[in-house]
Amino acid sequence: MGPYKQQLLLATLLCRPDTVVSVDHLIDTLWNDDPPKKAAKNLQVHVHHLRRALKAGGGGARVLYQRPGYRLAVAPEQIDMVCFEQHVDHARRATLCNEHEQVDRLARQAVVLWRGRPFTGFEGAAPLEKEADRLEERRLSVLEMWFSARLELGLYHEVVDEVEPLVTAHPYRELLRAQYMRALVGIGRQIDALNVFDETRRLFALELGLEPGTVLQQVQQSILAGEGSRPPAPRDPEPVCELVAEPVRERAPEPVRDRAPEPVSGEGSGGGSGEDAGPAPGRTAERTAGQAHRPVQLPPGIPDFTGRRHALAAVLPGAGTRPGPAGPWQLTVVTGRPGVGKSALAVAAAHAAESLFPGGRYSVDLLDERGRPKLPAVALAELLQELGHPLPSSGGLSSLVWEYRARMAASEPVLVLLDNASAESQVRPLLPSDPGCTTLVTSNSRLSGLAGARVLELEPLTTQESVLLLGRIVGEERVAAEPGAALRIAAACDGLPLALRVVGARLAARRTWPLSREAAALESQDRLEELTAGDVDLRERLLRGYTGVSDADWSAVRLLDQDGEFTFEVARRLLGTDDTETRRTLDRLADTHLLDCTPRAGFRLPGLVRGLARERGPASVAALTL
Incomplete structure (x- = not known):
């Protein structure tokens, strides 16, 4: 298939067969995030030679241009993956x-x-390494599912032969060890099975x-109790479900011309999100007279929820107004700056949607107690518990996914709230x-990799809304007595509900403090020190939301430290970079919500972001090249 770059291009397209892969993604993969100046032209050359090689090799595979990239049109049965x-x-469905x-x-x-690890020879290409890791995990989960089925069928000798080398290669996969122990017991080697447990414990x-x-x-307790391994499961007179694995049907390649399609208008981006510092989740259940039980597994709402x-x-859209049958599948991502109120908005919307989702409303926080992203398996276990179903007795993440999706098949519309998501893979x-399930996701990231997602960008509160929220927390009479100080506090909090709640909690606990005293403290250089209340530390919460920001981007923020709006030309001068690099830097800062784009095509750094950047050290031009 030609030289290395040409093979790498084909491998990247094969990761997403018959799917458009963007030019930017292909360039990043081929040149490892360090593309030459004429990368787009070089990519066209590699595509040209790849087309010739595919044509010479036969098989009907073609590389087609389709905005914003290229698509490998190929019959699916030609790809082992x-x-x-x-x-x-x-097999998953048969397991259920x-x-x-x-x-x-x-x-x-x-x-x-399987023919060994995929994409060998392309270890330096990060996207291919990631895909290889995904497929390897998929293979291991399939093997675990296979071993569980064979144990149920009494094929103990076969499982011992297959699972023993896998336990050595993957010593921390507990299910493989449990299957190894069960298989050993099945062939009469109880002592060896107990030794496996002791080795695992050590x-x-x-x-x-x-x-x-x-x-x-x-498994250890069942062996000690003398229960042994379970005998083969008896066959029912009739199968539990009819399942015939149909082969991949051959289909003719789609007649697509080698040009970009007509543009399709999409939904506009609205504003909307909830607060990131809502109360601890609580669980309730509702029952209305004359109605069936409607599961409600949502955190409590905020009594003084303001604006939005x-x-x-x-x-x-339409929350609380139409029950309706199950409609088309919907996915909405609510994004915005850390502390802007994404979670509170999502929870408020979910509570308001009682009549819209008669099948139930469920939620899970995708951050653990320490603010770290939860593994998808952990979140799935929590959702299955909310659904009132026990966890699968065997299998890994894939088993949990299938069990969850099977339980979520509902005749009435259902809402699932996934709060504080960190990445698309989570x-x-x-x-x-x-299709009757609506998914609502809150995230500091736009999660643009989620296909079909509707992204809503939540803006900070207006000055009027900020003052109104402050008055609801500290008392409207105190705000009315010092309107100027209230406006100063609102400005210092950047319109973030989380910051306003912290300040409001401090003032509510100190009834004799004038608002002007708090406003002066918030206008000082170390105002982040003032933004703590109880166990809520605004600095910690904001930094948690900016976990993925690189040192180079923090350095860029320090170089751009300006009080007020600035233009692209000013940014280029302060950064000391050319137009292309300046644009890339500003785009990254905007995507991570470190930078606001103003209506007049300018830019502005939020005051709290500037404070966080100053705490991270002096500006360094060298950091921008990292």
Whole structure:
């Protein structure tokens, strides 16, 4: 297939067969984020030679231009990865129906397609390494599913032979160890099975400081109790469900001309989001006279929720006005600056949507107690508990995904709120597949990689809304007595509800303090020191929201430290970079909500962002080149 770059181009397109891959993504992959000045032209040359190679090789695969990139048009049955994924999907469904013989057959068909780690030779290309890791995880989860089915069928010797080398290669996968122990018991090697548990306990204690998990402990207890391994599951007279794995149907390549399609108008971006510092989640359940039980698993709303009338309507259009049948699948991402009120808005919208989602309303916080992103498996376990269903007894993330999506199949519309998402990869496993489910996601990132998502950008509160919120917290009479100080506090808080609540909580606890005293403190250089109340530290909350920001971007913020609006020309002069690099830097800062774009095509740094940047050290031009 030609030289290295040409092979790398083909491999990148094969990761997303029959899907448009953007020019920017291809350039980043081919040149490792360090493209030459004529990268776009060089890419066209590689595409030209790849087209010739594909044509010479036959098979019907073609590389087509389709804005904003290129698409590899190829029949799916020609790609082992596609066939592998289809067999896996069928096997998952068979698992839910307890069709162990079907699982055995389908999983075997998936596994025999494997030819070692994908994309060997392209280890330096980050996107391909990421895809290889995803497929490897997928393979291991399929093997775990396969072993579980074979254990149910009593094929203990076969499982021992297959699982033993995998336990050595992946020592921390507890399910593989549990399956190894069950298989050993099945062939009469109970002592060896208990030795496996003891070795696991020593390894986990030494390397992780943890005890073996529940699955391993349950297997150990069953062995000590003399229960042995379970016998093969009896076959029902009739199968639990009819499932025939159809082969991938061959289809003719889509006749697409080698040109960009007509533009399609999309939905506009509205404003809307909730507060990032809402109260601790609480769980309730509702029952209305004459109605069936409607599960409500939402955090409590905020009594003094202020403003956001238009944003509230944009998050869930028609909330509280129409019950209706299950409609088309919907995904909405509410994004904005840390502390701008994304979570509070989403929760308020979810509570207002009682009549819109009679099938239930569920939520999960995707950050743990320390503010770190939860693993998708942990979040899925919480959602399954909310749904009132036990966790699958075997399998990894894929098993949880299938169980969750099967339980979310509802005849009435359902709402799922995914709060504080960190990345697309964290959200995708939590998306219900039923068209009657609406998913609402809050995130500091726009999560632009989620296909079909409607993104709503939440703006800070206006000055009027900020003063109104402050009055509801500290008392309207105090605000009316010092209107000028209230305006100064609103300005110092950048319109962030989280900052206003912290200031309001401080003033509410000190009834004799004049508002002017707090305003003066907030206008000082160390105003972040003033923005703490109880266990809420605004600095910590904001930095948590900016976790993914690089040192180079913080350095750029320090170089751009201006009081008020500035132009592109001023930014270029302060950064000391050319037009292209200046534009890229400003785009990154805007995407991470460090920089505001003003209506007059200018830019502005929020005051709190400037304060955070100053605390991180002096500006460094060298940092921009990192």
